[in-house]
Amino acid sequence: MACRWPTTDWAVRLVPLLSGKARAAYVYMDMVDSLDYDKVKAAILAKYDINAETYRLQFRSTEVKENETPKELYARLKENYAKWVQPQHHTKEEIGETVILEQFLRMLAPDLQVWIKERGPVSAAEAANLADTFMAARRKTQPWTFKRWKGSKDSNKFQHSFPTTVRAIHED
Structure with a gap:
């Protein structure tokens, strides 16, 4: 009450x-x-189109405000995390799957990310199956490749992509 x-x-x-x-x-x-x-x-x-994705973006883009104490920053992060993940409604396995799904999507080419997000997977395993479907439908004409991230300082970082869907990639 x-x-x-x-x-x-x-x-x-x-x-x-x-x-x-x-x-x-x-x-x-x-x-x-x-x-x-x-x-x-x-x-x-x-x-207002406020949903889990809104809170995820807020959580990931949080910056320290002027004159903000560490405890205040922590409280804001914790609040955005709770709104994004809603731990009171999910098991630790489901929360882990949410984080893994986010990371998995970040590693894909932007057009593949959009295609998968449009299909609304609830797990990284489901997203991986969708990515496989996407790849299989294009395999004969567009082989799957690994490309270096554009502008990456770390030459060991790669991003999945199709040659026709990725703009000029920085070559070392």
């Missing part, structure tokens, strides 16, 4: 405070759903 209000009253108390896109999200809700705070919150977040 927040502010000693029963959770059943939260949506009703929130509505008068809504404006703009948040109010529009509420107005177009089903009457029964509009009384459920969690559904109202989900509708507002969806209207």
Whole structure:
């Protein structure tokens, strides 16, 4: 219970405070759903296109603010992590799979990343299967290769790509 209000009253108390896109999200809700705070919150977040990917990007791009203490930075990181991964709703294996999926996608060519993300895999294994499907469909005309990352200072870093989908690659 927040502010000693029963959770059943939260949506009703929130509505008068809504404006703009948040109010529009509420107005177009089903009457029964509009009384459920969690559904109202989900509708507002969806209207603003705020989702796990938003929080992942915030987590990964966090920078130290001027005059911010280490504890404050830690608190912001922890909050963005919790919103991204939602550890209270997932097992440690599922969380690990989320991190592995993110890293796996980072290692692929941008066009392949987009193609896989459009299909919404929930695990790195599923993403790998999708990448295999992508490769198999193009194998006869475009062999799979490893290319050095453009501008990479570390010449041992590679990125998966297809020759026709990668712009000029820095050659040593």
